[in-house]
Amino acid sequence: DQQVKQNSPSLSVQEGRISILNCDYTNSMFDYFLWYKKYPAEGPTFLISISSIKDKNEDGRFTVFLNKSAKHLSLHIVPSQPGDSAVYFCAASAWTDKLIFGTGTRLQVFP
Amino acid sequence: DAGVIQSPRHEVTEMGQEVTLRCKPISGHDYLFWYRQTMMRGLELLIYFNNNVPIDDSGMPEDRFSAKMPNASFSTLKIQPSEPRDSAVYFCASRTGLAGGNTDTQYFGPGTRLTVL
Numbered sequence: 347d348q349q350v351k352q353n354s355p356s357l358s359v360q361e362g363r364i365s366i367l368n369c370d371y372t373n374s375m376f377d378y379f380l381w382y383k384k385y386p387a388e389g390p391t392f393l394i395s396i397s398s399i400k401d402k403n404e405d406g407r408f409t410v411f412l413n414k415s416a417k418h419l420s421l422h423i424v425p426s427q428p429g430d431s432a433v434y435f436c437a438a439s440a441w442t443d444k445l446i447f448g449t450g451t452r453l454q455v456f457p
Numbered sequence: 458d459a460g461v462i463q464s465p466r467h468e469v470t471e472m473g474q475e476v477t478l479r480c481k482p483i484s485g486h487d488y489l490f491w492y493r494q495t496m497m498r499g500l501e502l503l504i505y506f507n508n509n510v511p512i513d514d515s516g517m518p519e520d521r522f523s524a525k526m527p528n529a530s531f532s533t534l535k536i537q538p539s540e541p542r543d544s545a546v547y548f549c550a551s552r553t554g555l556a557g558g559n560t561d562t563q564y565f566g567p568g569t570r571l572t573v574l
Contacts, residue, residue, distance in 0.1 A: 352499075378560060389461070389548055389565030390500070397560075435500060443488060444513065445563065449499030 349373045350438050352448035359455050365423040367451050369436030372417065376438040379412060380445065381421050384433045393434070394421070426455045461566035463549050469572045475537040478569045480549030481530055487554040490563060491524055491534050494546040506532065507554070539573045546570050 351370045359365045367381075377398040382390035396403040396410045396419075403410050409422045419438075423430055436448040462481040470476055482489045490505040504514040509526045517524070521540070526532040536543055550563040 348498075382565075387567065389550070389567050391565065392562045395560070437500075443505060443507070444502055445490075446502070447492075447500035449497070 347372075348449070349376075350436055350446050350448040352436055352451050354451050355449070356452040356454070359426045359453065361428060361455055361457050362425045365421075365426045365430065365453055365455065367421040367423075367434050367436075367453065369419040369421075369448055370417060371419065371438050373438070373440055373446075374417070375440040376446075377441055378439045379410070379419050380437045380439075381408075381410060382435040382437060382447075384435065384450070390435055423453075426453075428455050428457065431455050461549055461551055461564055463547075463566035463569050465569060466567065467570045467572075469574065470539055471574050472540055473538045474573075475535065476539045476543075476571060476573075478534040478547050478549075478571070480532045480534070480566060482532070482549070482551030483564055484530065485553065486551035486564075488552045488561075488563075489526060489532050490550040490552075491532070492548040492550065492565075494548060494568070500548070503534070536571075539571075541573045544571055544573050 349372050380395040381393040383393045384390040394405050394408050394410050396412050411420045431454050433450045433452050435450045437445040464479045491503040492500050494500050503516045504524045506526045524534045546568045548568045550565040552561045552563045
């Protein structure tokens with residue numbers, strides 16, 4: 347049973363435009379949410395996070411939005427750059443040390 | 458710091474053979490996690506350790522899988538006997554426990570790509 351779902355396996359966006367990656371979760375006990383980015387042949391690297399007490403967190407070109415009532419998380423990248431092409435994993439945790447990851451969305455940014 | 462180190466980077470073996478994956482966490486990190494990545498299930502947590510003690514192994518798929526952490530700088534994940542469905546990328550990650558709770562960042566190694574023929 348997937349508690350964290352990324353329903354879009356891939357996304358293609360033109361350079362300079364906005365990329366929106368979505369994530370849904372089922373466990374209402376989740377209190378901390380993260381996005382990780384993964385390049386081929388490398389391990390995932392932390393990108394941005396948000397606590398359940400907030401609804402938005404911004405870091406440069408990256409913004410994460412949390413809608414608790416809808417159990418929905420999204421990552422906005424503005425403007426998108428070719429170097430952003432990677433697989434993005436959404437993750438969540440519920441007052442524990444464990445992170446529950448989604449299946450990932452492959453983002454391709456083309457010129 | 459060199460980051461989390463995993464070896465080997467690639468492993469090809471035949472069904473029934475024993476496979477051992479190795480991980481050296483970042484020095485000073487109290488937590489170590491083993492994950493498996495597949496297309497269908499994404500990143501799955503297999504087991505994690507705190508101060509070298511296994512805390513939660515509920516993600517270990519079968520008794521064929523075992524993990525140890527004999528000291529703070531080394532951990533192994535063993536599969537015996539291996540099967541073709543074990544083919545995946547296995548990641549090790551570590552983090553501190555400084556912030557408390559679950560907010561410390563996990564740092565991942567480059568992974569071991571396992572192919573079982």
